Amino acid sequence: GMSQYSRNERNANSGIVVGIDPERDxxxxxxxxxxxxxxxxxxxxxxxxxxxQAPAQLVGDFVAGRASTALGSVEPSYKPGVTLGDLAPSLPDFAIEAIREALPAFDRQIKGYNLHDAVLTGIETRTSSPLRITRGEDFQSLNLRGLFPAGEGAGYAGGILSAGVDGIRIAEAVARDMLAL
Incomplete structure (x- = not known):
C-alpha cells in the first residue's frame, strides 16, 4: 500500500477503513x-x-469537497511524494461519504485528527485479502490437507495484530496435527 515507505516519519500514519459489501459494491x-x-x-x-507519487488532499478541502492546490502546515512524509488534488474520484461515492462523515467524529476522540492542514494520502485498498482460502475446524485447508491458510493473504486477518493472533492459532493447530501423527 501507499504507507509502505513512510512508517517511521514525522507524521502520524493511520488509515481509515470503510466497510464494503461484496453483493452491493x-x-x-x-x-x-x-x-x-x-x-x-x-x-x-x-x-x-x-x-x-500518491494522490493527496488536505483534510479540510476533502471535507469541503474541493481540490487541494497547496500544502498547509503539515508536510507529507510519503516518499516518493504526493500529487495534490481531489481524492473523491479515487474511491466509490459511498466510501468518500463515509470518510467525510468519520473525520469529524474521529476528531472528537483524537484532537487534531480533523486538522484542516492534515494530508490524506492514498489510497490503500487492502486490509485483508478479498478472497478467503477456506479452512476447517482443524484450521487446515478444506481442499488440501496439510495446508494451514493464515493471516491477511489468506483472508483471516485485517492487520499486523490480527495476523499475529491468527499465526499463533495456526501454530497451535499445526502442533496438534503433528502430535496426532
Whole structure:
C-alpha cells in the first residue's frame, strides 16, 4: 500500500477503513474484489501522476469537497511524494461519504485528527485479502490437507495484530496435527 515507505516519519500514519459489501459494491463472483482493487489502484496511480507519487488532499478541502492546490502546515512524509488534488474520484461515492462523515467524529476522540492542514494520502485498498482460502475446524485447508491458510493473504486477518493472533492459532493447530501423527 501507499504507507509502505513512510512508517517511521514525522507524521502520524493511520488509515481509515470503510466497510464494503461484496453483493452491493462489487458483484460478479469471487474475483470481483480483486478486480475492484486493481481498478482503484490503477486509477490512483494515474491520479498521482503515473510516477508512483500518491494522490493527496488536505483534510479540510476533502471535507469541503474541493481540490487541494497547496500544502498547509503539515508536510507529507510519503516518499516518493504526493500529487495534490481531489481524492473523491479515487474511491466509490459511498466510501468518500463515509470518510467525510468519520473525520469529524474521529476528531472528537483524537484532537487534531480533523486538522484542516492534515494530508490524506492514498489510497490503500487492502486490509485483508478479498478472497478467503477456506479452512476447517482443524484450521487446515478444506481442499488440501496439510495446508494451514493464515493471516491477511489468506483472508483471516485485517492487520499486523490480527495476523499475529491468527499465526499463533495456526501454530497451535499445526502442533496438534503433528502430535496426532
Amino acid at each position: 462489487y458483484p460478479g463472483g469471487p474475483l470481483a474484489g480483486i478486480e475492484l482493487q486493481e481498478r482503484l489502484e490503477a486509477h490512483a496511480y494515474v491520479m498521482g501522476g503515473s510516477n508512483y
